[in-house]
Amino acid sequence: MAATIPSDIEQEVALEVAISDRIYELMTKRGLSKVEFAQALGKRPSEVTKWLSGQHNFTIRTISLLSVFFGEALIKVDNK
Numbered sequence: 001m002a003a004t005i006p007s008d009i010e011q012e013v014a015l016e017v018a019i020s021d022r023i024y025e026l027m028t029k030r031g032l033s034k035v036e037f038a039q040a041l042g043k044r045p046s047e048v049t050k051w052l053s054g055q056h057n058f059t060i061r062t063i064s065l066l067s068v069f070f071g072e073a074l075i076k077v078d079n080k
Contacts, residue, residue, distance in 0.1 A: 022075070
């Protein structure tokens with residue numbers, strides 16, 4: 001019998017992957033390698049690798065840092 005993955009875990013994984021994909025998209029748009037991106041932020045390349053893995057639990061602080069760096073929202077929240 002296969003175990004069922006709780007929907008909150010599925011949502012968490014989907015968000016982690018979506019955020020990682022967005023970071024990669026913005027890096028590519030700017031023509032930045034992982035090393036260049038890490039240097040520009042004062043981070044280690046290994047940290048950027050974690051961000052791009054799709055398995056990193058991002059803090060609001062990191063999301064804000066990256067949004068400011070790229071000059072556009074990393075994620076958008078619908079405030080209805």
